[in-house]
Amino acid sequence: MEGRNGVKWSREETILAYELYCRTSFSKISQTNPEIKKLSELLGRTPGSVALKMHNLAHYDPELKKRNVTAMAHGSKLDGEIFTEFCNDWAELSYRAQVIQAKMQNIQINELIDVGDIDNIPSGEYKEKVMRTRVGQYFFRMSVLNSYGNRCCITGMRRSELLIASHIKPWSVCDEKTERTNPCNGLCLNSLHDKAFDKGLITLDSGLKLVISKEMKNVQMDEMTREWFYGYEGKQIHLPDKFLPGKNFIEYHNDVIFLR
Known part of the structure; x- marks a missing residue:
């Protein structure tokens, strides 16, 4: 794939990469990961390019640094800005990423992930709040389970x-x-x-x-x-x-x- 490889990463693309980084076990960040392949197709980049961007974002992860887990040493200024902006605002990260992805595909968020039956809720602030909550719940579950390698932390x-x-x-x-x-x-x-x-x-x-x-x-x-x-x-x-x-x-x- 040629596409947009070599083109500077945008803010929106970096947000998508960071959200996927959070939902992906560090050991699974590779060009063969199906979720990384899926994002690469959306962005018009190679899976290797997306995986590299996620490793660049990992450079700013303080927990990995404490544990001496090696990440890329060349995160960009934008990578650092996105990490800093969202590392304590997980609700906004999860929702913003779905909004960006839905817009890129010209579809609704509920076509991307299961947010339950919200079609009967009138449009407005309450519907958006329900959507944000359910997107956040999805993000939380995927991030936690994948970080633990999809195994119970007590029994394995x-x-x-x-x-x-x-x-x-x-x-x-x-x-x-x-x-x-x-x-x-x-x-x-x-x-x-x-x-x-x-x-x-x-x-x-x-x-x-x-x-x-x-x-x-x-x-x-x-x-x-x-x-x-x-x-x-x-x-x-x-x-x-x-x-x-x-x-x-x-x-x-x-x-x-x-x-x-």
């Missing part, structure tokens, strides 16, 4: 139908701009551990090791289930390759949600 289970992008700090009390769709406020959990985490029956300590509430001690269960459930106590979760659980979110869960 790999079955997307049984996995949930769990909020560490509950959605209802999150700041809409910086917390609700922030992938660092997420854990990839199987359905049972998601429910236990949500109800404060388990949590993580500062070392990201599993802690089980005393409330579980007298819960009736057969020995095999008890052995399985408690077998993970004190063990560190499987870490994501980016978007490590935020310290402030873990502290909130420990202080407010967890039943000691």
Whole structure:
């Protein structure tokens, strides 16, 4: 493909690349990734060019730097500006990217991703708010699950139908701009551990090791289930390759949600 390769990246294109970067496991950023191929076709660039741009954006990721994960060393000024603008405004990033992509394809956002049945909602501010919320939920789920390699961070289970992008700090009390769709406020959990985490029956300590509430001690269960459930106590979760659980979110869960 020749197309627009060699042409300077625009702001809109860079936003799309950054949004996809957030939804893609760092180890999966390559020209063979189907999502990267799809974006390259939309932009008229090669998959290699899109993958390179995503690696350039990774250069500005502070979490990767802390963990000495090697990224490209030549991010552009625009890459840095886009990263800085959206790294604490995940809701706007996710929605803006879908708006740009829909406009490029001359279609509606609900033709790109499943945002539920909103056709019956009259056009206006409320409909846009519902759309933004559902786009943000999609972005959050994809970012969290892909960062954990689509496996439960406690059990290692790999079955997307049984996995949930769990909020560490509950959605209802999150700041809409910086917390609700922030992938660092997420854990990839199987359905049972998601429910236990949500109800404060388990949590993580500062070392990201599993802690089980005393409330579980007298819960009736057969020995095999008890052995399985408690077998993970004190063990560190499987870490994501980016978007490590935020310290402030873990502290909130420990202080407010967890039943000691």
